[in-house]
Every structure is written in C-alpha cells, then in structure tokens.
Amino acid sequence: MKIYQTLIGGAWVDARGGDTFETHNPFTAQPWARIPRCGAQDVNRAVAAAKTAFESGAWASATPTMRGAMLRRPKSQPACRARSLRPCSNWAESRPTSSLQTPICPMR
Incomplete structure (x- = not known):
C-alpha cells in the first residue's frame, strides 16, 4: 500500500499527530493508500512556512x-x-x- 506524506515548508512530513487514513479504490473497494490526517498543528506549520517563504524567500525580493x-x-x-x-x-x-x-x- 502506498503511503503519502504532506508537503510543508519544502519537506515531505507526516502529520504531527501521526494519524493517517486509508483511501479505497472505488473499482475494487480495496485500500490502496494511506494519507496523513492533518490537524490544526499541521495547518499552523504550513501557514507559518508559507508566510516565511512569502516574506523572506525568493518570492519576497522578486519583482x-x-x-x-x-x-x-x-x-x-x-x-x-x-x-x-x-x-x-x-x-x-x-x-x-x-x-x-x-x-x-x-x-x-
């Protein structure tokens, strides 16, 4: 089964709480992947990373x-x-x- 991560701040990471959920193939009803179940902490990390990239990364100084x-x-x-x-x-x-x-x- 394929296991996915979440992209936050340019790095592939697991959900902070470690929770995941299975997703199923609708043709076979069989599980095919595990997806991170992100919560508020993950959202906060993603927003903070986006803000940092926006304010101090290449984007911030670009015309x-x-x-x-x-x-x-x-x-x-x-x-x-x-x-x-x-x-x-x-x-x-x-x-x-x-x-x-x-x-x-x-x-x-």
Missing part, C-alpha cells in the same frame, strides 16, 4: 516580472506532476487514465 517567470517554470506547474497524480485522481473520481491525458494547466 512582478520575476514572480511571473517563477510561476511559468515547468517545475512549478501542476501539469508536470499530472502523471504521478493520475492514480489518485482516477480512483477518487472513478475515471479511466485515458481521460487525464490533457494537462491540468497550460504549459508556456
């Missing part, structure tokens, strides 16, 4: 033009991760893989 360039970089585009996210989306939405061939967002 609007530089920020636009950062957002257009392929690594920052969700479409780049579409292939790795397909099983999650397919099973959650009961859709075949072929329906997710189109990128989530446009690549420039």
Whole structure:
C-alpha cells in the first residue's frame, strides 16, 4: 500500500499527530493508500512556512516580472506532476487514465 506524506515548508512530513487514513479504490473497494490526517498543528506549520517563504524567500525580493517567470517554470506547474497524480485522481473520481491525458494547466 502506498503511503503519502504532506508537503510543508519544502519537506515531505507526516502529520504531527501521526494519524493517517486509508483511501479505497472505488473499482475494487480495496485500500490502496494511506494519507496523513492533518490537524490544526499541521495547518499552523504550513501557514507559518508559507508566510516565511512569502516574506523572506525568493518570492519576497522578486519583482512582478520575476514572480511571473517563477510561476511559468515547468517545475512549478501542476501539469508536470499530472502523471504521478493520475492514480489518485482516477480512483477518487472513478475515471479511466485515458481521460487525464490533457494537462491540468497550460504549459508556456
């Protein structure tokens, strides 16, 4: 069974309380992954990390033009991760893989 973590502050971490939950494949009703059950502490950590990145990271000192360039970089585009996210989306939405061939967002 695949075990996932949460991305907070650029690092993949478990939920602070260590709790997880199983998600099931709707086609087979079998569990296929364990997902962190994040709570208020995790949300607070994520918000604090986002605030730090916004106020003191590369984003804070970037001009609007530089920020636009950062957002257009392929690594920052969700479409780049579409292939790795397909099983999650397919099973959650009961859709075949072929329906997710189109990128989530446009690549420039």
